[in-house]
Amino acid sequence: MGFPARRLRRLRKGESFRALVRENTVSPNNFVLPLFAVPGSNIRRELASLPGNYQLSIDCLVEEALTARDLGIRAVLLFGVPETKDDKASGAYDPRGIVQGAIRALKSHVADVLVITDVCACEYTTNGHCGIIRDGYLDNDASLELITRITVSHAEAGCDMVAPACMLDGQIHAMRQALDSAGFESLPIMAYSAKFASSLYGPFFKEATQSTVSFGDKRTHQMDFSNSDEAMREIALDIEEGADIIMVKPALFYLDVVYRAKQEFKMPLAVYDVSGEYAMIDAAAHLGRLDRDAIMMEALTCMRRAGADIIITYFAKRAAELLHTREMAAFTHRGHEALKEYLAVK
Numbered sequence: 622m623g624f625p626a627r628r629l630r631r632l633r634k635g636e637s638f639r640a641l642v643r644e645n646t647v648s649p650n651n652f653v654l655p656l657f658a659v660p661g662s663n664i665r666r667e668l669a670s671l672p673g674n675y676q677l678s679i680d681c682l683v684e685e686a687l688t689a690r691d692l693g694i695r696a697v698l699l700f701g702v703p704e705t706k707d708d709k710a711s712g713a714y715d716p717r718g719i720v721q722g723a724i725r726a727l728k729s730h731v732a733d734v735l736v737i738t739d740v741c742a743c744e745y746t747t748n749g750h751c752g753i754i755r756d757g758y759l760d761n762d763a764s765l766e767l768i769t770r771i772t773v774s775h776a777e778a779g780c781d782m783v784a785p786a787c788m789l790d791g792q793i794h795a796m797r798q799a800l801d802s803a804g805f806e807s808l809p810i811m812a813y814s815a816k817f818a819s820s821l822y823g824p825f826f827k828e829a830t831q832s833t834v835s836f837g838d839k840r841t842h843q844m845d846f847s848n849s850d851e852a853m854r855e856i857a858l859d860i861e862e863g864a865d866i867i868m869v870k871p872a873l874f875y876l877d878v879v880y881r882a883k884q885e886f887k888m889p890l891a892v893y894d895v896s897g898e899y900a901m902i903d904a905a906a907h908l909g910r911l912d913r914d915a916i917m918m919e920a921l922t923c924m925r926r927a928g929a930d931i932i933i934t935y936f937a938k939r940a941a942e943l944l945h946t947r948e949m950a951a952f953t954h955r956g957h958e959a960l961k962e963y964l965a966v967k
């Protein structure tokens with residue numbers, strides 16, 4: 622039975638119909654806000670390439686987490702920008718290190734926000750690489766030792782979950798073992814399982830963490846962006862090794878990988894909507910080519926449609942703000958008008 626009996630437009634007639642049959646929605650519950658901790662106090666340095674996001678000293682970072690919590694965001698992903706770097710990344714596992722201090726402050730002042738820590742060495746090495754370099758090559762097994770040390774130091778500082786970012790072979794297994802033998806068998810691991818060697822990380826390294834590789838690149842450990850079967854193999858291995866949550870990074874250009882991962886593994890799945898994705902949308906909006914809020918909500922919803930449960934995004938605060946306004950607007954039956962009014966005053 623086709624046209625004219627079948628008319629799919631019947632259920633698109635107004636927002637009430639559309640809302641009734643909407644298949645995917647996005648909520649602040651889905652968001653993780655990345656935060657960058659820097660030494661000092663009273664520092665709130667806005668990132669020009671990621672407006673609305675900041676390098677924050679620990680006191681200001683606590684305030685930022687409180688703001689996020691008030692918007693309904695339940696988790697932050699913590700990065701550290703240390704005062705000094707060395708070739709062993711010793712700042713990364715220092716109990717008095719920047720991230721360890723930030724974890725303790727967050728857990729004592731904003732206990733109900735989950736603190737997830739990024740586990741990698743590249744913000745702490747002078748050469749900007751993700752682990753131990755031997756003969757110009759990232760030494761996998763020597764780096765595993767470093768990564769497990771960082772992991773346990775984050776757990777000891779009190780984080781709620783660790784997120785290994787460096788795409789080493791066997792890293793989830795090594796971290797799980799190290800956590801278990803240190804008494805942290807209940808601490809979950811969110812694995813950057815399929816992390817691609819992407820040019821979309823530019824603003825993150827250039828501005829947010831000031832970490833640039835002094836030689837070579839990261840293509841010997843991060844994935845070739847041409848591959849998706851290989852991404853499934855990476856994810857399968859991480860699950861086997863004990864990952865609790867899997868991740869695809871970046872998000873927007875990789876939604877086919879996200880879709881495959883969800884279909885194949887039915888695991889809690891995170892995407893990292895990376896700095897370059899944010900910067901592209903923001904820049905286009907500045908030029909007047911795109912509507913910033915509209916394209917942001919479309920992008921985030923499409924990540925959910927592809928299969929993402931968790932979205933790590935620099936848009937978290939703005940999107941949560943908008944979602945609350947939309948809810949309010951629906952509640953007061955003023956609908957679209959209220960939303961437009963709100964956007965006009967913003």
Ligand SMILES: [Zn+2]
Pocket residue numbers: 741742743744750751786787
């Ligand atoms: Zn790294």
